[in-house]
Amino acid sequence: xxxxxxxxxxxxxxxxxxxxxxxxxxxxxxxxxxxxxxxxxxxxxxxxxxxxxxxxxxxxxxxxxxxxxxxxxxxxxxxxxxxxxxxxxxxxxxxxxxxxxxxxxxxxxxxxxxxxxxxxxxxxxxxxxxxxxxxxxxxxxxxxxxxxxxxxxxxxxxxxxxxxxxxxxxxxxxxxxxxxxxxxxxxxxxxxxxxxxxxxxxxxxxxxxxxxxxxxxxxxxxxxxxxxxxxxxxxxxxxxxxxxxxxxxxxxxxxxxxxxxxxxxxxxxxxxxxxxxxxxxxx
Numbered sequence: 001x002x003x004x005x006x007x008x009x010x011x012x013x014x015x016x017x018x019x020x021x022x023x024x025x026x027x028x029x030x031x032x033x034x035x036x037x038x039x040x041x042x043x044x045x046x047x048x049x050x051x052x053x054x055x056x057x058x059x060x061x062x063x064x065x066x067x068x069x070x071x072x073x074x075x076x077x078x079x080x081x082x083x084x085x086x087x088x089x090x091x092x093x094x095x096x097x098x099x100x101x102x103x104x105x106x107x108x109x110x111x112x113x114x115x116x117x118x119x120x121x122x123x124x125x126x127x128x129x130x131x132x133x134x135x136x137x138x139x140x141x142x143x144x145x146x147x148x149x150x151x152x153x154x155x156x157x158x159x160x161x162x163x164x165x166x167x168x169x170x171x172x173x174x175x176x177x178x179x180x181x182x183x184x185x186x187x188x189x190x191x192x193x194x195x196x197x198x199x200x201x202x203x204x205x206x207x208x209x210x211x212x213x214x215x216x217x218x219x220x221x222x223x224x225x226x227x228x229x230x231x232x233x234x235x236x237x238x239x240x241x242x243x244x245x246x247x248x249x250x251x252x253x254x255x256x257x258x259x260x261x262x263x264x265x266x267x268x269x270x271x272x273x274x275x276x277x278x279x280x281x282x283x
Contacts, residue, residue, distance in 0.1 A: 075232075076230055078229070078247075079228050079229075079230070080228075080248055080249060080250045081249070082250050082251075084115045084227060084228055084245055085115070086115055086117045086226070086248075087120050087213065088119055088224075088225050089122050089213075089214065089222065089223065089225075089226070090120075090223050091125060091126055091131055091283075092121070092138060093126075093128075093130065094222040094223070094282035095268035096267055096280050096281050097222035097223045098268055098269060099223075099236050099265050099266065100223035100225070100236050101119070101153060101157050101223075102157050102265035103236045103238050103240070103264065103265055104117075104238075104241055106238040107241045110255050111245060111246075112150075114253045117245075118142065119138060119149070120213060121139065121209055121210050122207070122210075122219055122221060123211045124199075124204040124207055124283075125206075126204050126282050129193060132189060132207055134162060136180045136209070138152075139183060139209055141176060144175055145175065145176075148171050152168075155168050155169060157269060159269060159270075187208045217229070221283020223281060224281075233279065235277040237261060237265075238262075239259065242258075243256075264276070
């Protein structure tokens with residue numbers, strides 16, 4: 001070593017060897033940088049994947065919350081009692097009220113000794129003065145001659161002939177007329193019909209015979225079936241109505257084993273059947 005100084009590593013190499021060693025060193029540096037970049041990318045990708053997964057989970061949770069919020073609550077079943085109280089609210093000329101009555105009447109006949117079953121009326125009318133008069137006529141038959149109600153209504157829902165059906169059912173017409181006059185005074189039926197300022201939405205005359213029950217149960221239209229104080233949605237066939245009522249007994253009576261028609265009656269007057277059940281109503 002000249003002048004007592006140590007020579008550097010590359011100074012000990014010839015030019016060719018120095019070039020080879022320098023190339024290897026450069027390659028090692030590039031590889032190191034590459035590994036560092038790949039590590040950073042992998043780390044970033046992992047973070048992004050976790051963020052995406054978190055976002056997806058949040059979106060699913062949000063969708064599930066929205067589905068829960070939009071889901072319709074299940075209907076509350078009527079409580080069970082030893083003698084169910086069943087009330088069917090209709091308008092006497094509503095096509096869908098007539099349809100439900102035709103399903104209800106066979107069940108009323110079947111369970112008349114086991115359940116308390118009534119026909120009641122929505123607190124407004126949509127089919128003119130004839131509906132108001134017929135509502136009151138049916139109210140009076142049920143009030144004073146209930147044993148003849150089912151036969152009268154079976155006839156009336158079949159052919160819209162109250163005069164002929166009164167005779168067919170053996171109803172005392174004089175007694176009905178007296179009752180209708182008293183009811184008219186008691187409930188102000190004609191007075192409310194003549195007072196158009198009192199009509200619902202300015203279109204429909206009020207009919208107040210069962211107004212308190214309408215308010216109590218939140219009746220909105222015809223038909224509305226109430227079992228043990230709870231509105232109940234059922235198919236409009238005798239069998240479906242029977243099953244709904246029989247389910248409300250503490251202990252179902254033997255009559256509930258009787259099979260009734262599963263066919264829904266056609267809307268409006270007549271004796272035909274419908275192609276399918278419907279939940280259409282008047283109101």
